[in-house]
Amino acid sequence: MSATNTAISPQVSGPCGDDDCGIRDVLDRLGDRWTVLVLVELAKGTRRFRELERAIPGISQRMLTVTTKRLCRDGLVERTVYPTIPPRTDYRLTEMGASLAGMVSALADWSRDHKDAIAAARDDWDRLA
Amino acid sequence: MSATNTAISPQVSGPCGDDDCGIRDVLDRLGDRWTVLVLVELAKGTRRFRELERAIPGISQRMLTVTTKRLCRDGLVERTVYPTIPPRTDYRLTEMGASLAGMVSALADWSRDHKDAIAAARDDWDRLA
């Protein structure tokens, strides 16, 4: 791998010259259907399993379990289990998770700013299909 | 739950309250295997089909075609065809595409800064598996 110079390229600040540095790991999570929504919801504060489920319409129990588990594995979310009856589990962002949520927020801002332009471009394209 | 206070939260500026605004459209593209790499390569300048293919090791002709086409459809990339023999096609970012590439760059920076921490978290998790 070329570990030489990322400083030359003017357009791209310091991302990844030839390979994908670590961005694929991140995008593989962000890219799936639910991770971002869970992240955004947890950015508002600590949530229980059931609260997340209700806050994210359409998510299945299975996918919520899978998604939160992956986030925990990556050190982005912390899980606290209270062995009460009925059981209770709290999910909250770690510091790193909150940091990522900030990035997601920026991306969400971008998306909102450009969603109309994207939709218009698609219309043009599809009309000429 | 309190649906009032997004202004209190310091981490999340103004993303999307309950739904996913337009961010899913963006992440659906960014999330797939090759879009980001094409974006990063085009951020360096105009590229021909074959140049992109060589610059992105492992991509198949099919996926390069599919990926560039999707980017064109979304108005992020412009295609210029020269009806010569042999044919020649130039790809370049639109203004909006360059803007998105900037976001991707920021995300790549974040990924690089945290990839070690993420890897460490995964190791910890997997060790207790």
Place this chain on the structure above:
DNA sequence: CAGAATCCCATTCGATACTG
């Protein structure tokens, strides 16, 4: 060179049912 078309496998995800 720059694709389009086809085949096929792997992964993802939704729905459902069951458990401590």
Place this chain on the structure above:
DNA sequence: CAGTATCGAATGGGATTCTG
């Protein structure tokens, strides 16, 4: 409540072949 387990459909993407 907070999960786990299993199954089937849809999707993504690789390899290959063909064309202007």
